[in-house]
Amino acid sequence: MGFEYISNAIHHWLYETFNPSMALFMEFLLVAISIITLFSLLGLVLILMERKVSAWMQVRLGPNRVGPKGIFQTAADTLKLVVKEGMTPDGADRFLFNLAPFIVMITAMMLMAPLMFARGLQIWDINIGVLFFSAISSISVIGILMAGWASNNKYSLLGAMRSGAQIVSYELSAGLSVLTVIVLTGSLRISDIIESQNDGWWIFKGHIPVIIAFVTFIIAVTAETNRAPFDMAEAESELTAGFHTEYSGMKFALFFLAEYINIFIVCAVGATLFLGGWMPLHIGHWQDFNHIMDFIPSSIWFFGKTFLLIFVIMWFRWTFPRLRIDQLLNLEWKYLLPISMANLLLVTIVAITKWHF
Amino acid sequence: MYRETEIIKEPSGNDPVDSGDMIINIGPQHPATHGVLHLVITLNGETIKKVEPHLGYIHRSIEKMCESLSYRQFIYITSRMDYLSSHINNHGCALCVEKALQLEVPPRAQVVRVLMDELTRIASHTLWWGAMAMDVGALTPFFLAFREREMINDIMEETCGARLTMNYTVPGGVMVDLHHEFQRKVKDFIAHFKSKIDEYDELVTDNVIFKNRTVNVGVISKEDAISYGVTGPSARASGVSCDIRKLYPYAVYDKLQFEEIIETAGDSFARYVVRMKEMRQSLSIVEQLIDNIPEGDFQAKTKAVLKLPKGEFYTRVETARGEFGVYIVSEGGTTPYRIKFRSPGFSNLSALDHIARGSKIGDLVAIMGTLDFVIPDIDR
Amino acid sequence: MNNEQIKIAIADLLPSAIIEESSEWLTIHIEPVDWLPLAEKLRNTAELYFDYLFCLTCVDWKSHLTMVYHLTSTVHRHTLVVKSKLDRDDARIETVTMIWRTAEFHEREVYELFGVNFLHHPDLRLLILPDGWEGKYPLRKDFEDPVNIIKL
Numbered sequence: 001m002g003f004e005y006i007s008n009a010i011h012h013w014l015y016e017t018f019n020p021s022m023a024l025f026m027e028f029l030l031v032a033i034s035i036i037t038l039f040s041l042l043g044l045v046l047i048l049m050e051r052k053v054s055a056w057m058q059v060r061l062g063p064n065r066v067g068p069k070g071i072f073q074t075a076a077d078t079l080k081l082v083v084k085e086g087m088t089p090d091g092a093d094r095f096l097f098n099l100a101p102f103i104v105m106i107t108a109m110m111l112m113a114p115l116m117f118a119r120g121l122q123i124w125d126i127n128i129g130v131l132f133f134s135a136i137s138s139i140s141v142i143g144i145l146m147a148g149w150a151s152n153n154k155y156s157l158l159g160a161m162r163s164g165a166q167i168v169s170y171e172l173s174a175g176l177s178v179l180t181v182i183v184l185t186g187s188l189r190i191s192d193i194i195e196s197q198n199d200g201w202w203i204f205k206g207h208i209p210v211i212i213a214f215v216t217f218i219i220a221v222t223a224e225t226n227r228a229p230f231d232m233a234e235a236e237s238e239l240t241a242g243f244h245t246e247y248s249g250m251k252f253a254l255f256f257l258a259e260y261i262n263i264f265i266v267c268a269v270g271a272t273l274f275l276g277g278w279m280p281l282h283i284g285h286w287q288d289f290n291h292i293m294d295f296i297p298s299s300i301w302f303f304g305k306t307f308l309l310i311f312v313i314m315w316f317r318w319t320f321p322r323l324r325i326d327q328l329l330n331l332e333w334k335y336l337l338p339i340s341m342a343n344l345l346l347v348t349i350v351a352i353t354k355w356h357f
Numbered sequence: 358m359y360r361e362t363e364i365i366k367e368p369s370g371n372d373p374v375d376s377g378d379m380i381i382n383i384g385p386q387h388p389a390t391h392g393v394l395h396l397v398i399t400l401n402g403e404t405i406k407k408v409e410p411h412l413g414y415i416h417r418s419i420e421k422m423c424e425s426l427s428y429r430q431f432i433y434i435t436s437r438m439d440y441l442s443s444h445i446n447n448h449g450c451a452l453c454v455e456k457a458l459q460l461e462v463p464p465r466a467q468v469v470r471v472l473m474d475e476l477t478r479i480a481s482h483t484l485w486w487g488a489m490a491m492d493v494g495a496l497t498p499f500f501l502a503f504r505e506r507e508m509i510n511d512i513m514e515e516t517c518g519a520r521l522t523m524n525y526t527v528p529g530g531v532m533v534d535l536h537h538e539f540q541r542k543v544k545d546f547i548a549h550f551k552s553k554i555d556e557y558d559e560l561v562t563d564n565v566i567f568k569n570r571t572v573n574v575g576v577i578s579k580e581d582a583i584s585y586g587v588t589g590p591s592a593r594a595s596g597v598s599c600d601i602r603k604l605y606p607y608a609v610y611d612k613l614q615f616e617e618i619i620e621t622a623g624d625s626f627a628r629y630v631v632r633m634k635e636m637r638q639s640l641s642i643v644e645q646l647i648d649n650i651p652e653g654d655f656q657a658k659t660k661a662v663l664k665l666p667k668g669e670f671y672t673r674v675e676t677a678r679g680e681f682g683v684y685i686v687s688e689g690g691t692t693p694y695r696i697k698f699r700s701p702g703f704s705n706l707s708a709l710d711h712i713a714r715g716s717k718i719g720d721l722v723a724i725m726g727t728l729d730f731v732i733p734d735i736d737r
Numbered sequence: 738m739n740n741e742q743i744k745i746a747i748a749d750l751l752p753s754a755i756i757e758e759s760s761e762w763l764t765i766h767i768e769p770v771d772w773l774p775l776a777e778k779l780r781n782t783a784e785l786y787f788d789y790l791f792c793l794t795c796v797d798w799k800s801h802l803t804m805v806y807h808l809t810s811t812v813h814r815h816t817l818v819v820k821s822k823l824d825r826d827d828a829r830i831e832t833v834t835m836i837w838r839t840a841e842f843h844e845r846e847v848y849e850l851f852g853v854n855f856l857h858h859p860d861l862r863l864l865i866l867p868d869g870w871e872g873k874y875p876l877r878k879d880f881e882d883p884v885n886i887i888k889l
Contacts, residue, residue, distance in 0.1 A: 412864055412865050413863075413864070413865040413866055413867055416865045416866070418875065420876065421875060580788075581838070583788050583789050583811055584788065584838045584839065585838045585839050586789065586790060586791060586837070586838075586839030588791075597811065598811075599811070668759065668760060670760070670761075671761070671762075671792070671807065673791075682791065682792055684792060684794065684805075684807075686796050694796075695794075695796045695797070697792065697794040699791060699792045703842060703846075704839050704842070704843075706842070707838070707839055707841060707842040708838075711838070736865055737865075
């Protein structure tokens with residue numbers, strides 16, 4: 001009873017019951033509703049996870065009043081944000097001010113499309129899968145700059161410009177480290193990349209260059225999502241809250257949610273490319289071992305790996321101090337980018353001479 | 358020798374402001390200023406051109422109030438000034454009154470006062486460490502620091518009844534005797550804290566990101582430190598030897614073995630290292646004393662109402678922030694004629710403008726964190 | 738240098754200074770007009786080298802004000818107290834901000850609390866008191882505030 005069976009069954013039922021264009025519309029609706037549900041569920045889980053993980057690291061308990069062990073805390077927070085007054089500052093550019101959170105959120109939702117959540121569970125297996133990720137995630141910069149500019153506030157503008165510079169710079173390193181795996185796989189399609197990891201994940205098969213790429217990737221995506229230690233743009237003790245200072249109520253909730261969904265997406269991409277996505281841990285051609293590993297469902301593998309990476313990124317936030325904005329850009333342009341480029345060269349050599357497992 | 362530093366020739370209202378300058382306010386309510394400090398900063402892009410502190414948000418006219426309080430009462434107000442070194446402030450005031458009355462403090466009381474002083478110093482530096490790490494972005498050390506402070510606060514609560522403003526010192530000694538659990542609890546704390554200090558060093562001091570934020574940031578030279586009147590760990594990090602416990606020893610400090618920590622770099626990292634090492638020195642002082650508390654009186658016999666002879670008296674003690682001076686001018690009555698408190702934070706703050714010019718705004722938080730201000734101490 | 742040598746040095750620099758030794762440190766009384774030249778010499782003469790001004794305050798004796806400066810040398814470790822009597826209605830004295838930078842804030846505080854005018858101070862404004870307290874000098878003994886001061 002794989003997911004393909006279910007999706008095929010629904011597809012046939014829809015096309016038998018309604019006329020073709022109506023069936024297509026119903027499919028769109030179904031997909032949209034499931035994405036929005038996933039979006040909100042993930043938001044709920046991730047925000048609570050952040051609070052519980054940070055509490056555990058700081059020798060305290062975290063939310064534990066609302067619901068058993070605090071599991072309804074995020075729902076309560078979202079309800080609070082919804083009933084808050086959403087104020088638009090005086091002199092703000094109304095259209096852009098209201099549009100900015102939607103751009104950021106729509107970008108996050110669009111990025112869910114090529115992800116493979118389990119064997120056969122994918123919305124759109126586009127042939128340029130990985131390129132789609134890089135391209136669409138760049139659009140969120142527009143949303144951030146719009147938010148900073150339209151707020152009519154010195155601090156927001158400063159924060160937005162810093163954020164913008166940071167994201168645009170780190171996209172390069174992220175892109176180059178992703179290319180490393182593409183060179184070894186030979187295809188941009190997500191399902192091909194995962195199928196190629198049938199005999200072992202790329203982080204084990206492509207030894208040194210892929211490990212370097214993995215480390216660069218984790219650093220670059222932490223910076224791209226404005227997470228500590230790269231969160232100068234929204235550091236509480238520096239310039240209040242950066243580009244989203246003036247947002248309150250539901251619009252702020254959208255920014256907040258979109259940030260956590262972005263973390264999920266980049267960790268999912270990292271898990272897909274480097275750790276095998278939904279592919280269980282296979283070691284070469286050890287049939288018995290692989291057979292045992294296959295018993296664990298593929299969705300558990302995928303979510304397990306993604307949440308492991310999310311935990312690591314949260315771990316960074318509560319351990320390290322913050323980098324200053326010029327040190328952050330220094331790190332990218334003088335260290336990460338040359339290392340990524342050299343690594344790309346290395347992995348090309350490894351791929352041509354087949355010096356990988 | 359003395360370096361000519363640039364002095365503002367006109368009052369700040371007429372300062373020429375370039376068109377690219379931005380004037381922003383930090384505070385008075387702000388997560389990074391430790392207390393209510395209002396800074397007006399003139400920025401050019403990210404570079405600071407001028408920092409102007411506006412004080413007085415917590416001015417309580419302590420010096421005027423003390424003119425109507427008796428010599429036993431005014432000591433307790435000083436706990437509220439630098440509340441993180443409240444014991445040490447009280448100690449300084451009591452020493453001044455005792456110097457005027459030429460009162461001999463029994464040895465037991467002296468040792469207890471020094472023990473409390475050093476525990477207060479450790480508590481103050483621990484809170485400083487947590488707040489400093491939080492300012493530069495590492496949020497976890499704040500919680501770890503408060504866990505250690507809780508142990509000290511519990512000891513204080515059992516000894517003197519209060520956790521923050523411990524009014525424990527009186528002219529002539531201490532108010533009550535130590536309770537019987539004191540030695541055991543302090544020994545437990547020493548054992549626990551020794552391992553924790555190493556953990557602190559591992560977590561923050563050796564961190565590359567932290568070093569990048571603090572090395573060569575906010576440098577103050579030795580001559581400027583003396584000229585601005587900077588004292589305490591901030592001055593010792595620039596090479597100025599100014600530990601009052603070594604230069605003008607009081608209580609039992611001349612019989613103890615401890616080092617004065619001096620660094621020469623003068624940057625934020627040096628100030629940080631000085632305070633971390635001072636915590637270890639304080640711990641060793643507590644260790645030396647905890648087994649050797651002499652028996653005897655805890656308070657010298659004094660009259661109920663103290664009358665100081667006519668004259669003026671100055672005493673200085675080393676608080677966690679620097680030199681705290683008490684200057685009493687007495688006309689022979691039961692209340693002082695004039696008291697002046699020379700607070701360490703006031704002089705340290707006057708150096709902030711000089712230090713912060715030319716650095717980036719992200720550095721300002723690191724500089725203020727290492728200079729360790731407690732604003733009620735500055736505003737009095 | 739011990740007190741005797743300092744006394745001789747001061748007598749050389751400023752013969753009109755009155756020296757007294759009743760408190761724990763050597764105290765000299767000078768006229769306000771002599772303060773700035775004496776301060777420069779105290780700071781720059783190699784044997785005296787008073788480079789650390791650790792307390793700057795003012796005392797209101799009801800007939801006059803007295804400025805008190807506590808100086809010490811970090812090199813020779815000797816201390817000196819300089820006092821100067823000021824006229825209550827026209828209290829003015831030269832600033833020493835150019836010599837000891839710590840004086841900038843301390844003199845602002847004395848200005849706002851006692852009303853002493855420091856000539857040539859770079860930025861003489863209220864420091865700790867809020868706006869609107871110019872002209873009222875709270876630490877003077879004749880300061881009346883029927884609302885806030887309760888006399889028992």
